[in-house]
Amino acid sequence: MIQAKSIHKKFDQLHVLKGVDLVVNKGEIVSIVGASGAGKTTLLQIIGTLEKPTPQAGTELIIDGQSVLEMNDKELSKFRNLKLGFIFQFHQLLPEFTALENVCIPAYIAGKSKTEAEAEAKKLLAYLGLSNRMDHKPGELSGGEQQRVAVARALINKPAVIFADEPSGNLDTASAENLHELFFKLRNEFGQTFVIVTHNETLANMADRKLVMVDGLFEKNAGWVDLTNLNPIKG
Template sequence: MIKASNIQKYYGKLQVLKGVDLHIKSGEIVSVVGASGAGKTTLLQILGTLDKQSNEKESTLVLNNIEVTNLKEKELARFRNEHIGFIFQFHQLLPEFTALENVCIPAFIKGTSKADAEKRALELLSFLGLSERTNHKPNELSGGEQQRVAVARALINNPSIIYADEPSGNLDTESADNLHKLFFELRDKFGQTFVIVTHNAELADLADRKLTMVDGLITNTDTAVVETISDNI
């Protein structure tokens, strides 16, 4: 599902990622933890194709069996829209649009008809307990409700991979707990793969696997996962 090797990233002379290797299988929920500045968000942005590794020719990044480094910009944008969903700490909802409209935006970008996009969006909002809030704008929703709208937006195109960057960092304890449970419900219902960067110890420990980043590297290995995949071939 996600295979990365020798991912390096420089900002000027500062090396943020120092050769990250990663292997995540389909349907897995993986948390990524580490101190601030360890490179977690930078790695997530590269895995999500929002940024590029500095050493493209000496590294690989395969998502859904596609080497995304080889894609041209328009192809990459389409791939991102169709295969990847993003959930951020700050929901990034557009304030002038309703919950329903915000959720539909990625579907409209994909070219989905208004009727089909709204049907899918209403199904997701209902699943997330927001059927009574579809016509409310973000400033009329609680923090937890806004984040659930952002989750629905991430799911609208049925992506196979969801990347979440501190998704509960801006929520109260109850809302955060509900969001954490929701990720597992979504995985069980829709089969998505989740990669979650978090400082929340409870969420990190709930994941199928926890990866720790220190100074631009993942310090624990993926040996167990590789063995499991090999056993199933």
């Protein structure tokens, strides 16, 4: 599903990512952990196409069989909207819109009709236990409810991969546990692929693989993959 090879990122003289290699298979849940400043979020933003890597010979980023580094901005925006979902620590819901309206936004961007978008959004919100909260705005929802709305928004276009950056970092223990269980339920029922950056050791240890990032590279542990002579994966 994802093949990233020799990913570098420099900010002036600061070399944040130093040639990261990563393979994520379809339906896999991979967690990325490490100290603050190790490069976790920068990597997530790059493989999530929100940032571009620093140009380097040999750099590749293939997602769902497509080389995203070769896309122009318009192609990349369309690919991101249709193929990728995002869940952030602070939800990033639009406060003036209801839960239902927030979930529909990516579907509208993809060109779906209001009828089609709302039908899918209602189905997702019901699946996530929010049938009676659809018309509430974010300020009227608990932290856990807001995060489930964000999950529904990430899912509405049936993306190939969901990227989560500290998804439970702003939740109480019970809500965090519920969110963690939800990720695995989604994977088991819908085959979703997840890449999760987290400081939550419980969530990290639940993943199929836990990768530890230190100073811009992954430690060579049981979850590390050597990409030498590895052919590009397709999906």
